[in-house]
Amino acid sequence: MSRNDVLISGKNITKTFGYGKNKITAVHDVNFTFHEGEIISIVGESGSGKTTLAKIMMGLLKESNGNIQYKGKPRQLRTHANRKEYWKDIQAIFQDPFSSFNMFHKVEKLLIDCIKLQGLKLSKEEQFHKMKDACSFVNLKFEELYNKYPFELSGGQMQRLMIARIFMLHPKVLIADEPTSMVDACSRSTILDMLLKLRDENNMTIIFITHDVGLAYYVSDTLYIMEKGKVVENGQAEKILLNPQHTYTQQLISDVPKIHSEWNLG
Ligand SMILES: Nc1ncnc2c1ncn2[C@@H]1O[C@H](COP(=O)(O)OP(=O)(O)OP(=O)(O)O)[C@@H](O)[C@H]1O
Numbered sequence: 290m291s292r293n294d295v296l297i298s299g300k301n302i303t304k305t306f307g308y309g310k311n312k313i314t315a316v317h318d319v320n321f322t323f324h325e326g327e328i329i330s331i332v333g334e335s336g337s338g339k340t341t342l343a344k345i346m347m348g349l350l351k352e353s354n355g356n357i358q359y360k361g362k363p364r365q366l367r368t369h370a371n372r373k374e375y376w377k378d379i380q381a382i383f384q385d386p387f388s389s390f391n392m393f394h395k396v397e398k399l400l401i402d403c404i405k406l407q408g409l410k411l412s413k414e415e416q417f418h419k420m421k422d423a424c425s426f427v428n429l430k431f432e433e434l435y436n437k438y439p440f441e442l443s444g445g446q447m448q449r450l451m452i453a454r455i456f457m458l459h460p461k462v463l464i465a466d467e468p469t470s471m472v473d474a475c476s477r478s479t480i481l482d483m484l485l486k487l488r489d490e491n492n493m494t495i496i497f498i499t500h501d502v503g504l505a506y507y508v509s510d511t512l513y514i515m516e517k518g519k520v521v522e523n524g525q526a527e528k529i530l531l532n533p534q535h536t537y538t539q540q541l542i543s544d545v546p547k548i549h550s551e552w553n554l555g
């Protein structure tokens with residue numbers, strides 16, 4: 290596959306929750322096309338349907354309507370084998386790192402599980418080197434952490450550990466749902482830079498979900514702007530930032546001078 294090949298796409302994706310007067314349409318007739326090696330940001334305010342859409346892409350929630358194509362074929366998730374194959378290729382980092390780890394497993398086990406997930410049969414020494422490499426990629430010291438439980442780590446360390454797992458699993462698609470929400474501005478740009486490095490080194494497709502259009506512009510090639518479950522505008526990040534068409538997008542980026550000074554964009 291070359292960099293520009295379509296990897297995953299969705300057509301008329303809709304998701305409703307509840308029935309009757311309690312019915313909510315969280316995602317409404319959304320279309321998307323994401324390419325190999327592309328970084329896409331899905332931007333929208335709280336409740337606009339970003340996480341719901343991400344969970345549908347991940348195959349953790351079933352769409353009420355529409356269909357998803359992966360590598361040019363309808364995505365199959367019916368059997369355990371289908372799902373296992375799909376989840377080798379697509380991984381997610383969610384808002385809350387606490388929900389991503391089994392709190393009763395020490396760091397070493399969490400990382401060894403990544404090696405097992407890939408079906409790799411490695412010697413103890415090879416395992417050690419693989420885990421050490423992954424930790425140094427995210428500026429963590431394996432020797433200091435391997436014997437700790439996740440709750441003994443700081444929020445920033447936990448988020449970096451999540452990225453270390455992604456480094457080990459090297460999925461084709463990474464969905465990062467507000468991965469920087471728990472860290473300070475300095476760790477935030479480090480995390481974003483790590484994600485960019487992962488894309489550059491592995492040609493990973495990254496779907497980055499955020500409220501923050503400034504962050505989105507900093508990391509992405511493409512923006513999808515969501516309002517109340519609908520994609521109201523999508524396209525090249527720079528084009529949208531310079532010339533937003535939809536009033537909701539205009540409202541979101543009315544703070545452009547702030548974006549420029551925060552990210553040194555000139
Ligand atoms: N399991 C569920 N059952 C019922 N309603 C749900 C469920 N999950 C999400 N919703 C509703 O769907 C809408 C979209 O929620 P979603 O979590 O996708 O928003 P979001 O854009 O990710 O918001 P945030 O930025 O706050 O994370 C909200 O109105 C939410 O209350």
Ligand SMILES: [Mg+2]
Nearest residue numbers: 339340341466
């Ligand atoms: Mg969300």
